[in-house]
Amino acid sequence: xxxxxxxxxxxxxxxxxxxxxxxxxxxxxxxxxxxxxxxxxxxxxxxxxxxxxxxxxxxxxxxxxxxxxxxxxxxxxxxxxxxxxxxxxxxxxxxxxxxxxxxxxxxxxxxxxxxxxxxxxxxxxxxxxxxxxxxxxxxxxxxxxxxxxxxxxxxxxxxxxxxxxxxxxxxxxxxxxxxxxxxxxxxxxxxxxxxxxxxxxxxxxxxxxxxxxxxxxxxxxxxxxxxxxxxxxxxxxxxxxxxxxxxxxxxxxxxxxxxxxxxxxxxxxxxxxxxxxxxxxxxxxxxxxxxxxxxxxxxxxxxxxxxxxxxxxxxxxxxxxxxxxxxxxxxxx
Amino acid sequence: xxxxxxxxxxxxxxxxxxxxxxxxxxxxxxxxxxxxxxxxxxxxxxxxxxxxxxxxxxxxxxxxxxxxxxxxxxxxxxxxxxxxxxxxxxxxxxxxxxxxxxxxxxxxxxxxxxxxxxxxxxxxxxxxxxxxxxxxxxxxxxxxxxxxxxxxxxxxxxxxxxxxxxxxxxxxxxxxxxxxxxxxxxxxxxxxxxxxxxxxxxxxxxxxxxxxxxxxxxxxxxxxxxxxxxxxxxxxxxxxxxxxxxxxxxxxxxxxxxxxxxxxxxxxxxxxxxxxxxxxxxxxxxxxxxxxxxxxxxxxxxxxxxxxxxxxxxxxxxxxxxxxxxxxxxxxx
Numbered sequence: 001x002x003x004x005x006x007x008x009x010x011x012x013x014x015x016x017x018x019x020x021x022x023x024x025x026x027x028x029x030x031x032x033x034x035x036x037x038x039x040x041x042x043x044x045x046x047x048x049x050x051x052x053x054x055x056x057x058x059x060x061x062x063x064x065x066x067x068x069x070x071x072x073x074x075x076x077x078x079x080x081x082x083x084x085x086x087x088x089x090x091x092x093x094x095x096x097x098x099x100x101x102x103x104x105x106x107x108x109x110x111x112x113x114x115x116x117x118x119x120x121x122x123x124x125x126x127x128x129x130x131x132x133x134x135x136x137x138x139x140x141x142x143x144x145x146x147x148x149x150x151x152x153x154x155x156x157x158x159x160x161x162x163x164x165x166x167x168x169x170x171x172x173x174x175x176x177x178x179x180x181x182x183x184x185x186x187x188x189x190x191x192x193x194x195x196x197x198x199x200x201x202x203x204x205x206x207x208x209x210x211x212x213x214x215x216x217x218x219x220x221x222x223x224x225x226x227x228x229x230x231x232x233x234x235x236x237x238x239x240x241x242x243x244x245x246x247x248x249x250x251x252x253x254x255x256x257x258x259x260x261x262x263x264x265x266x267x268x269x270x271x272x273x274x275x276x277x278x279x280x281x282x283x284x285x286x287x288x289x290x291x292x293x294x295x296x297x298x299x300x301x302x303x304x305x306x307x308x309x310x311x312x313x314x315x316x317x318x319x320x321x322x323x324x325x326x327x328x329x330x331x332x333x
Numbered sequence: 334x335x336x337x338x339x340x341x342x343x344x345x346x347x348x349x350x351x352x353x354x355x356x357x358x359x360x361x362x363x364x365x366x367x368x369x370x371x372x373x374x375x376x377x378x379x380x381x382x383x384x385x386x387x388x389x390x391x392x393x394x395x396x397x398x399x400x401x402x403x404x405x406x407x408x409x410x411x412x413x414x415x416x417x418x419x420x421x422x423x424x425x426x427x428x429x430x431x432x433x434x435x436x437x438x439x440x441x442x443x444x445x446x447x448x449x450x451x452x453x454x455x456x457x458x459x460x461x462x463x464x465x466x467x468x469x470x471x472x473x474x475x476x477x478x479x480x481x482x483x484x485x486x487x488x489x490x491x492x493x494x495x496x497x498x499x500x501x502x503x504x505x506x507x508x509x510x511x512x513x514x515x516x517x518x519x520x521x522x523x524x525x526x527x528x529x530x531x532x533x534x535x536x537x538x539x540x541x542x543x544x545x546x547x548x549x550x551x552x553x554x555x556x557x558x559x560x561x562x563x564x565x566x567x568x569x570x571x572x573x574x575x576x577x578x579x580x581x582x583x584x585x586x587x588x589x590x591x592x593x594x595x596x597x598x599x600x601x602x603x604x605x606x607x608x609x610x611x612x613x614x615x616x617x618x619x620x621x622x623x624x625x626x627x628x629x630x631x632x633x634x635x636x637x638x639x640x641x642x643x644x645x646x647x648x649x650x651x652x653x654x655x656x657x658x659x660x661x662x663x664x665x666x
């Protein structure tokens with residue numbers, strides 16, 4: 001039995017969902033992989049709990065009842081440590097970044113320098129610093145895993161990294177943002193952009209500030225990451241971006257009249273990444289519904305390969321993070 | 334630069350397609366992976382050519398012009414070696430089985446005992462001896478790779494082996510045989526089973542003896558292999574099989590009238606594998622056309638994941654074999 005120590009940075013919805021999977025599947029991971037995990041620190045925006053082994057079940061209860069870890073003073077010592085301090089001071093094997101911290105690359109790099117592997121669902125570090133992060137991880141023989149950054153747990157990253165080794169990838173086209181799909185689908189049923197957006201916010205599909213989804217930044221981050229994996233490192237600045245903000249109900253209805261549908265599509269070719277609303281046939285593999293994502297990978301030998309699955313959701317995102325935690329454990333299976 | 338030596342067993346359409354990819358992509362593999370391959374033996378049904386390094390380009394010319402390697406006496410020495418002799422006597426790192434040899438497991442096991450890794454597109458060894466073959470490979474730290482046995486190069490095996498590590502797979506449903514899809518599609522357009530089968534044979538889609546496709550054995554082999562990878566080792570005898578031989582034009586047309594289509598569907602659950610013709614909605618992800626294959630993998634965390642791509646074809650099968658050859662080379666990438 002191998003025991004790996006984990007530092008959680010971020011304990012919001014995704015972080016807690018990961019914690020729940022680790023708890024629920026403790027026995028499964030022991031039996032299948034011969035590994036056990038212990039959590040040595042959890043950091044939320046209020047504080048860091050740090051101990052030899054934190055009871056994840058209690059941590060979930062505290063966070064869900066009191067909203068922040070800083071309240072948890074009767075069982076554990078609570079520290080005022082920022083992520084950069086945590087990766088320096090807390091001895092852990094794997095640091096799990098489930099934040100939205102735009103500048104997380106700074107402490108990712110520090111964690112790697114300290115000999116810790118990284119598992120992350122946080123896109124900006126990769127979309128802006130892929131080359132640097134990978135170089136640091138490879139140089140030290142550490143893992144830097146990020147399945148959940150694109151298509152939640154749908155394993156497009158692992159597929160691109162581990163399969164198709166003899167093929168030359170020519171193009172990836174995909175729909176990687178569920179909020180825009182939701183809005184465009186509502187507009188097809190006659191709602192205005194504003195009505196559809198409001199509905200998305202009511203249902204918790206769009207965030208209070210939905211601009212990252214609407215203007216294509218979220219899909220652009222994902223497209224950047226896919227280019228880095230499939231071709232070579234680029235940054236988000238290299239992506240041509242057009243959001244769905246300018247789409248009118250009339251355009252959507254006209255497309256519908258032609259038997260088509262509009263989706264925010266990312267096209268990724270070597271040195272050429274475009275995210276834009278595109279009119280596609282209703283029976284196109286990219287004509288996804290709800291929070292589904294789809295990617296068509298075109299290669300020289302295999303032709304077209306379609307991967308379609310969850311692109312959002314808590315369990316679905318936890319699936320990617322947990323798979324990465326196990327892969328980062330580097331056990332022989 | 335690492336050089337790996339290859340023994341080809343089988344030099345039919347698939348074997349030669351693999352050889353062509355290795356030739357065409359020599360430079361690509363050097364640059365991307367730092368590996369070179371040299372072919373030290375090629376065995377067809379007539380003979381074995383064995384040399385320090387065989388010129389694959391010449392081998393292709395000889396085979397294609399003369400039909401058998403036994404004619405190739407001016408450049409290389411030609412031996413009367415069967416596969417079991419080849420794996421014993423020829424020093425190679427990787428043995429590539431692209432035959433249909435039903436008893437290939439005997440020389441697969443021998444190759445492993447001699448310290449050689451295996452890459453195979455040949456289904457019966459796995460469908461009948463999965464446990465034994467894997468045990469032997471794992472015990473010796475060797476690779477035993479078989480991506481091309483299911484869905485040609487569409488990477489369902491690599492995906493099941495390398496991704497979704499935190500998920501519990503609940504079910505796989507898929508269409509894994511293109512010949513039956515072709516026949517059923519023609520019947521939808523009004524042909525009888527016999528007419529459709531004859532057409533498939535004319536086009537080279539069905540073999541002269543098409544029984545393995547028609548009665549579901551081919552799909553059954555593939556379903557067996559998927560069960561072994563996703564759950565635990567079983568053998569082909571554990572599979573419940575019903576072919577498409579009994580399907581009438583009338584049944585097909587009636588299904589069509591209901592907006593449905595009939596496909597030979599494999600359902601794989603733990604301890605329960607069924608291959609049978611099933612009526613599915615026209616817009617089902619399993620309603621594939623031509624030689625496409627599709628698999629829907631259902632898991633506890635991710636929900637449903639669809640993988641759809643080539644299920645046959647020479648380049649498409651070579652894609653899987655070559656990817657496996659590179660993975661079996663165990664280079665750090």
